[in-house]
Amino acid sequence: MRGRRANEYAYFDRPFTALAHRGGITDAAPIEVENSLRGFRSAWEFGFDHLETDVHTTADGVLVAFHDEVLDRVTDAAGRLADLPWAAVSRARIGGTEPIPRLDELLEELPGANFNIDIKAPGAIGPLAEALDRHAAHDRVCVGSFHLASIHAFRRLTAGRVATAASPLEVGVFGLAPGLRSVWPLRGQAFQMPELEPRTGRRLLTPGMIGAAHRAGAVVHVWTINERADMERLIDLGVDGIVTDNLATLKAVLVERDLWEGHA
Numbered sequence: 001m002r003g004r005r006a007n008e009y010a011y012f013d014r015p016f017t018a019l020a021h022r023g024g025i026t027d028a029a030p031i032e033v034e035n036s037l038r039g040f041r042s043a044w045e046f047g048f049d050h051l052e053t054d055v056h057t058t059a060d061g062v063l064v065a066f067h068d069e070v071l072d073r074v075t076d077a078a079g080r081l082a083d084l085p086w087a088a089v090s091r092a093r094i095g096g097t098e099p100i101p102r103l104d105e106l107l108e109e110l111p112g113a114n115f116n117i118d119i120k121a122p123g124a125i126g127p128l129a130e131a132l133d134r135h136a137a138h139d140r141v142c143v144g145s146f147h148l149a150s151i152h153a154f155r156r157l158t159a160g161r162v163a164t165a166a167s168p169l170e171v172g173v174f175g176l177a178p179g180l181r182s183v184w185p186l187r188g189q190a191f192q193m194p195e196l197e198p199r200t201g202r203r204l205l206t207p208g209m210i211g212a213a214h215r216a217g218a219v220v221h222v223w224t225i226n227e228r229a230d231m232e233r234l235i236d237l238g239v240d241g242i243v244t245d246n247l248a249t250l251k252a253v254l255v256e257r258d259l260w261e262g263h264a
Contacts, residue, residue: 016241019116058084222242
């Protein structure tokens with residue numbers, strides 16, 4: 001059975017969605033503090049209503065907003081998140097200065113913000129559903145995962161109350177094997193995808209793919225787009241949203257085109 005259409009969810013309440021990738025970059029928050037409360041708050045204050053992040057769980061089940069499996073790349077600590085208790089993770093500092101936020105903290109501190117959340121590990125599925133219940137945040141999020149089993153499990157757990165993005169495999173089947181659409185109907189409300197396949201450079205985003213997604217009731221969001229010319233071209237192509245690090249440029253492009261609907 002086909003899932004609900006994007007226009008049935010409050011998360012997709014505007015003609016174009018501007019998403020701040022891991023909080024994005026502003027004068028108040030450089031890229032070195034990605035996925036920090038400081039970064040997300042800065043994006044919100046700059047007018048971005050939709051913030052993109054990722055979730056993992058610590059060894060003792062605390063749900064954190066963090067991209068990598070390990071702390072090493074962006075913090076002053078080391079080790080796998082899944083192997084460390086929250087007491088240890090909470091001492092790590094992103095960019096040497098910013099604590100790793102719990103998802104509960106983001107939902108509490110930014111009550112007007114919407115979050116695009118990528119499930120990075122299966123252990124985060126249950127805690128994420130519970131956090132959304134605690135904060136009555138079902139209408140404020142769109143959830144995706146690179147792993148088909150994870151997004152299927154999340155959909156079963158939340159029973160259609162939360163908008164979801166199609167997994168890469170679902171996008172691939174829909175776009176490259178249209179003959180299978182009748183036996184494998186689209187469940188997600190959004191295609192969140194790169195323009196090109198990262199490993200091969202094969203073009204994934206085409207006018208035909210965008211049109212087919214729209215006919216199926218889904219929106220198309222493209223990541224991660226940081227150059228003005230690419231933003232302009234993709235908007236002209238008909239995409240419904242862009243994920244970016246370059247908040248100032250995307251906001252300027254959307255203001256010029258009368259597509260900006262941020263709160264500031």
